Amino acid sequence: MTPAFHLFNSNRSYLNLRHYLRLCHYTTTTPPSIAKQLQEHHRHQHNRTKPLLSSLESKSHQPLISLIKSCTQKSSLLQIHGYLIRNSLLHYPTISLPFLSRMALSPIHDIAYSRQFFSQIPNPSVFLYNTLIRAYSMSNSPIEGFLMYQEMREKGLRADPVSLSFVIKCYIRVCSLIGGEQVHARILSDGHQSDSLLLTNLMDLYSLCDKGSEACKVFDEMPQRDTIAWNVLISCYMRNRRTRDVLIIFDGMLSGEFGCEPDDVTCLRLLQACSNLGALEFGEKVHGHIVERGYDNATNLCNSLIAMYSQFGNMDKAFDVFKGMHNKNVVTWSAIISGLAMNGYGREAIGAFEEMLKMGVLPDDLTFTGILSACSNCGLVDKGVVIFARMSKEFGIVPNIHHYGCMVDLLGRAGQLHQAYQLIMSMRVKPDSTIWRTLLGACRIHRNVILGERVVEHLIELKAQEAGDYVLLFNLYSSVGNWEKVTELRKFMKEKGIQTTPASSSIELKGKVHEFVVDDVSHPRKVEIYEMLDEICKQLKIAGYVAEITSELPNLDAEEKKYVLSYHSEKLAIAFGVLATPPGTTIRIAKNLRICVDCHNFAKLLSGVYNRQVIITDHTRFHHFRGGHCSCNDYW
DNA sequence: GTTATTTCCT
The missing domain is CATH 1.25.40 (Serine Threonine Protein Phosphatase 5, Tetratricopeptide repeat)
Incomplete structure (x- = not known):
């Protein structure tokens, strides 16, 4: 079988199917070398083999079925199809079913041909329908799958659990909840409610259609x-x-x-x-x-x-x-590059990238997202610009929105606001709100009001303004002392009812999450926390800490501002972390909003003075403070 | 006949 099949599948110019079947006949008793000689023999006597075949065709279909099952090439199947027609073998389900499976499913997966083959079969069985529905569930036209299912039922055939499974797969592809409910009803009416596999599929469908509670219900009702x-x-x-x-x-x-x-x-x-x-x-x-x-x-x-x-x-x-x-793939390298990038090891990330190329691993678009974010996190502007150019030139990767996002961040944080704006305008993809928001953040850092206003206009155009954007603009105006605009914007926000999210920071200790808001006094250890915070401020002042008055609150005088700043939620969370964990423990804080400049300075100094690593994640960035530095390299 | 495919800009 094996050598004959090999010859058939690899050398079809010499052998046709008839030869093959004859070879099968011989090779059950003949060693492979003889089979090879036979093949040579038939090559010369191509047209003189017919009489020998008649005896074979009356025999069992087993060699033919085995052949079909092991076919990996469409051309081989096409030959077999011709043979089946010529010899009226299509009505044998033991033959047509494996044929359809090979043709319809991977790796060949020729749906159109499968459909044509299917239509030639006199009375297709449920199994044949199932195979075709299965193929459709994996194809670009899953809708055809449940049309086949309907056709099958109209013909009076009874769907089995396998049919239903594949119909569910089709519904999953198009996220059809109604279809799912229909199948669900059928499962119950046909008494398949103990088929765990089928129910698992159904659960998946409900879950993917955002019907979590229905999915859970199906799960609860499963027998095992x-x-x-x-x-x-x-x-x-x-x-x-x-x-x-x-x-x-x-x-x-x-x-x-x-x-x-x-x-x-x-x-x-x-x-x-x-x-x-x-x-x-x-x-x-x-x-x-x-x-x-x-x-x-x-x-x-x-x-x-x-x-x-x-x-x-x-x-x-x-x-x-x-x-x-042992098996590092592109994803492995991209993961380590992104990891180094977000932890502030920009040069190491670039080193890893070069190492990856040396090892012969080809980078993909996500690798470049990682490496470009390394450059933007660490302020490696020139390096980033070079890599961005290499990406398309050398590796043929068309920059996507993420790559542009990194570049806008890179240029923007480095103060090259105009170049960043030019880059956005030159993009072949439509800029999304994130891109504009990135640039707005950069305008805030570099106090560029004119560009900031233009960026906000773009956000308005996209109808994507968020409360956070107005806060950024608000801070931008106040950072340059434009109180007139500040008041105007505040009035506007009030009129429009724009609600800003209250800031909060959380820290996890021994599996318990502690959450803090500004001026929080709800924590049971609040007295100790505030004492600790005072102590920390004292220590940091010796190290040169000056509370930055960001003028975010123009109505307050300088003393009041300092007071409020001291009790930002992240400071309370940090103080609690210092208080409640042994010296040297890393303090991890999650913040719902952007960290402010002052808290950033505070954490940075603390990481040096108290010899603590502090990790703060906010909704935009990951800040890893250690030894008096931050992973974002102060391109805050 | 069933699940998951990992890396991602603010």
């Missing part, structure tokens, strides 16, 4: 739940931001109370959950499990580990994972 069902529930929870519950599920799986264990997919999703939550300890636990189960060979899991540790600001661990990998 395997790891995959739990994984789908985890995905559903993550889509609905129930990230905390994902961690609970993982614990439940580990404890054995669910009767199934976490697999590699579970771990992958959990790493994402931990990254989102900033749950460092839990992430380490998942890492432990990955090692224990031997999943640490899986490149995708290691890549996620690198991303997670980078997000925690723990580049040592990220690097450990990186070093231990």
